[in-house]
Amino acid sequence: MIDVQNLSKSYSGFRAVQNLNFKVDRGEIVGFLGPNGAGKSTTMKILSGYLPPTDGQVKVAGFDVVSESLEVRRRIGYMPENVPLYNDMRVNEFLRFRAKLKQVPGSRIKERLEAVKQLCALQDVDRKIIGTLSKGYRQRVALADALVHDPDLLILDEPTIGLDPHQIRAVRELIKDLGKKHTILLSTHILSEVEMTCNRVLIINRGRIEASDTPANLTKLVRxxxxxxxxxxxxxxxxxxxxxxxxxxxxxxxxxxxxxxxxxxxxxxxxxxxxxxxxxxxxxxxxxxxxxxxxxxxxxxxxxxxxx
Ligand SMILES: Nc1ncnc2c1ncn2[C@@H]1O[C@H](COP(=O)(O)OP(=O)(O)O)[C@@H](O)[C@H]1O
Ligand SMILES: [Mg+2]
The missing domain is CATH 3.30.70.100 (Alpha-Beta Plaits)
Known part of the structure; x- marks a missing residue:
């Protein structure tokens, strides 16, 4: 589903990501784990086609993220780190707008909105202005946005950041549930998060992959x-x-x-x-x-x- 080969990214000379190689298979829930500044967000932006790589090749579902970015975006639901929601729109309005932008056919929009509102438990707030919602709800609106065009692959950048423990648990359960149907790559700097939700962990540090294994095997590797x-x-x-x-x-x-x-x-x-x-x-x-x-x-x- 994801195939990353020799990926590097420099920001005006500074190497944020260096020669990454990894694959994610269909159906996996993979945790992208690393300290702040490791290069997680950079990698995820490249995977989603929002940032060009400096070097290397990235394919998503067989399509190149640079030369076939439209095909890639159609198959990816990307939830960025600092979710840029339209705070003065109502939830319904926003999701409809996003569905149109993502070229969901008009005849399917109603059905897709109902589906994602149900998945993300947004039915009760769908007429509210986004800016008035709690952080937990806004996070779920962002997730609904990522899901609205029914993508195969979800890329979630720190999906539980800034949430309280109840909200974290709710989002975690939701991710596990989504994992039954979608391939997921999620980033986090919180360890317990990947232990609870992921089948596999990629540990990234200073722009390099340090390890790739199941949470259980990584634990064994150490001691x-x-x-x-x-x-x-x-x-x-x-x-x-x-x-x-x-x-x-x-x-x-x-x-x-x-x-x-x-x-x-x-x-x-x-x-x-x-x-x-x-x-x-x-x-x-x-x-x-x-x-x-x-x-x-x-x-x-x-x-x-x-x-x-
Ligand atoms: N737009 C940018 N311009 C310059 N440096 C950046 C930019 N974005 C990120 N960086 C740097 O690249 C490195 C990796 O950042 P990032 O991918 O955001 O890491 P993470 O998401 O793992 O915290 C950091 O050192 C960060 O300061
Ligand atoms: Mg980040």
Whole structure:
């Protein structure tokens, strides 16, 4: 659905995006994750045909974004970062105007307006002036605008920015729902967002793609098997020494010394040391009430991949 090859973009000499390569398949919900200034918005504007690339080639549904931009725009619903709505228009009026602009045939406009108003839960406010709506509603009007010509692909630039937690949850649910029918590329600098909505994450930093994987795999990539949390009845020093001696264990940290002794066991990346740890516990005859893997979070993956 999206095919980006060697894409670069410079703003008067400053390289905002450098030699990006990635693909998005039909039906995927892909999160474009990166700190502020990473190049997310720049890339999305190019994908939507609103900004020409400096170098490289971008195809959407097989059409070139530069030489076939009309075909591309017909298939894309783009929701920009700072949504430029017409604040003194009524919701209905605005959506009708946008549908005409996007060349939805006159005979289909009514049906499309009803469909997007229902999808975005706008029926109750459709006669209101956009400028009087809350930020959450205005965001949904923008989403309805992006959807009005029934595009295959949605490009959403920070769709939940500036919303309160209730509104964020509502927009997130809506995106998941839209993902059943549409291919979606959404950008965000919030990690939990991609964990909850996306099948795949592209991490971008300083104009380069640093990683592309499922949220679960990215998490694994960082810490391999992660660490273990162990709770036993044993002497702290003795336990730390004996567990440190297990093959592939790199470090043992005592977390709490009380009735029960709580430890964290760090293994070499990618190695599961649970069997070795359990063998020692059994051999020593320690009572055991917890032996569990602690997974690295996507947050850690992100920090690790985007730090200098
Ligand atoms: N119109 C512009 N002119 C000059 N520099 C720009 C322009 N737009 C963005 N930039 C710069 O390009 C880099 C990437 O910006 P952007 O794509 O907006 O990142 P993101 O959306 O990930 O925050 C930033 O360093 C930003 O300052
Ligand atoms: Mg941006």
């Amino acid at each position: 391999g098997g992660g660490s273990l949390r162990v709770e036993v009845k044993a002497d702290a020093k003795d336990a730390a020494a004996k567990l440190s001696a297990v093959a592939d264990v790199e470090d043992v940290e005592v977390l709490l010394e009380k009735d029960w002794l709580q430890l964290r066991v760090f293994a070499k990346p990618g190695i599961d040391v649970r069997d070795g740890v359990y063998a020692v516990i059994k051999r020593e005859g320690w009572d055991l009430r917890e032996l569990a893997r602690e997974r690295a979070t996507l947050e850690e993956a992100f920090v690790e991949l985007t730090q200098d």
